[in-house]
Amino acid sequence: MRPGNLLRYDQTLFRDPEVFEFTFVPELLHHRDAQVRELACLLRPALRGAGPGSAVLRGPPGTGKTTTVRRLFADIEDATKKLVPVYVNCQYDRTPLAVYRCIFERLSGYAPPSTGRHLDDLKRGIAVRLRNEDAGLVVCLDDANYLAAAGRLNTLLYQILRLYEKWDVRKAGVLAVSSDLTLNLAAEVDERVRSVFHPTEVNFLPYTKAEVREILAERIRQGLYPGVMPPPLLDRIAGIAAEERDIRVGIDLVRLAVLRAEEDGRRRVDPVDVTGAVRAIVAPVLRTRAAGLSEGERALACRIAERSREGADMTSGAVFEAAKEYLPVGKTTYHEHLKRLAEAGIVDLVPGTGRGREREVVLRYDPDEVAAVCARPDRSG
Numbered sequence: 076m077r078p079g080n081l082l083r084y085d086q087t088l089f090r091d092p093e094v095f096e097f098t099f100v101p102e103l104l105h106h107r108d109a110q111v112r113e114l115a116c117l118l119r120p121a122l123r124g125a126g127p128g129s130a131v132l133r134g135p136p137g138t139g140k141t142t143t144v145r146r147l148f149a150d151i152e153d154a155t156k157k158l159v160p161v162y163v164n165c166q167y168d169r170t171p172l173a174v175y176r177c178i179f180e181r182l183s184g185y186a187p188p189s190t191g192r193h194l195d196d197l198k199r200g201i202a203v204r205l206r207n208e209d210a211g212l213v214v215c216l217d218d219a220n221y222l223a224a225a226g227r228l229n230t231l232l233y234q235i236l237r238l239y240e241k242w243d244v245r246k247a248g249v250l251a252v253s254s255d256l257t258l259n260l261a262a263e264v265d266e267r268v269r270s271v272f273h274p275t276e277v278n279f280l281p282y283t284k285a286e287v288r289e290i291l292a293e294r295i296r297q298g299l300y301p302g303v304m305p306p307p308l309l310d311r312i313a314g315i316a317a318e319e320r321d322i323r324v325g326i327d328l329v330r331l332a333v334l335r336a337e338e339d340g341r342r343r344v345d346p347v348d349v350t351g352a353v354r355a356i357v358a359p360v361l362r363t364r365a366a367g368l369s370e371g372e373r374a375l376a377c378r379i380a381e382r383s384r385e386g387a388d389m390t391s392g393a394v395f396e397a398a399k400e401y402l403p404v405g406k407t408t409y410h411e412h413l414k415r416l417a418e419a420g421i422v423d424l425v426p427g428t429g430r431g432r433e434r435e436v437v438l439r440y441d442p443d444e445v446a447a448v449c450a451r452p453d454r455s456g
């Protein structure tokens with residue numbers, strides 16, 4: 076490599092490393108227009124002196140729920156004093172006292188004394204400030220599934236949504252966020268709460284590969300110097316993150332691949348950097364998926380990885396012909412194994428244009444990774 080292509084020890088490829096922190100709130104929120112519109116519509120009555128509406132935000136991890144709320148709240152703060160948005164992370168603040176302390180702090184600009192403060196004192200302080208400012212209140216309970224698990228969801232919703240009754244303030248709104256898809260927050264609430272909590276459900280689906288690519292491209296433009304991430308490698312990372320159905324995987328892969336290039340003194344990310352980053356981030360996920368596969372299923376995964384690496388014919392019939400030379404399986408067992416690999420999320424079986432059950436076997440992971448993970452016996456049990 077020419078010396079000009081090497082970084083000096085004090086040089087960096089990151090224009091702004093903060094852009095790759097998970098707490099970073101992007102200026103531009105891509106592909107969440109529908110959700111932002113729906114939430115803005117619920118909160119709009121507050122600008123006319125009425126109470127804001129409530130919502131349950133549902134979607135798997137890494138689908139932009141928190142970021143959408145944070146972006147919306149930042150815009151509200153810039154635009155008006157008629158509505159005070161308060162963000163609470165219920166992973167950390169899950170008691171009524173902790174939540175009310177967050178609300179108090181946001182309204183008054185300082186934390187209440189840590190001891191000797193009764194819940195009613197906090198509520199009174201909050202109500203006085205809301206009345207003085209003639210403002211409405213909307214509280215985001217992020218990770219509200221933790222409240223449900225701790226048995227505190229009903230108490231908290233009840234207290235926030237009925238604050239207006241005792242303290243002569245406007246009715247508050249609640250945005251309850253959950254990434255636990257098995258939990259229906261709206262159905263968890265009891266009668267007392269249901270009479271004041273009529274949330275709109277706002278859904279967040281995983282981003283497609285093209286959407287992931289656009290979001291990552293924006294991060295790269297902001298956070299890295301030009302030319303550091305070659306477009307084909309960005310494509311590869313976007314594909315992996317889309318398969319994992321979590322944009323965080325993509326952000327982390329970019330960060331880690333760039334760090335690897337930087338440590339090596341290079342000005343551009345190479346395919347080896349991405350492979351290394353995948354190994355560090357995705358391999359644990361792959362290991363989890365492979366856990367529980369039988370010896371025969373693992374052996375088939377290894378054969379598929381080998382053929383995929385060689386660029387061989389990957390139709391299920393061709394894979395069977397090649398596999399049966401090495402594996403003592405008949406056609407029925409082979410198809411059962413294949414189905415299990417698809418259920419475990421290691422391969423996709425893409426219908427072909429030909430006859431019958433002929434499918435294209437597409438590996439979801441790097442072949443070397445699959446071979447490395449599946450060559451080892453399962454020791455998870």
Ligand SMILES: Nc1ncnc2c1ncn2[C@@H]1O[C@H](COP(=O)(O)OP(=O)(O)OP(=O)(O)O)[C@@H](O)[C@H]1O
Nearest residue numbers: 097101104105136137138139140141142254290322
């Ligand atoms: N539409 C988007 N545009 C830009 N960045 C995004 C977008 N969606 C998500 N991100 C980024 O992806 C990361 C994860 O997003 P976020 O925390 O909002 O997901 P989430 O759905 O709330 O996840 P969880 O349920 O695990 O809390 C954040 O760093 C965020 O900045």
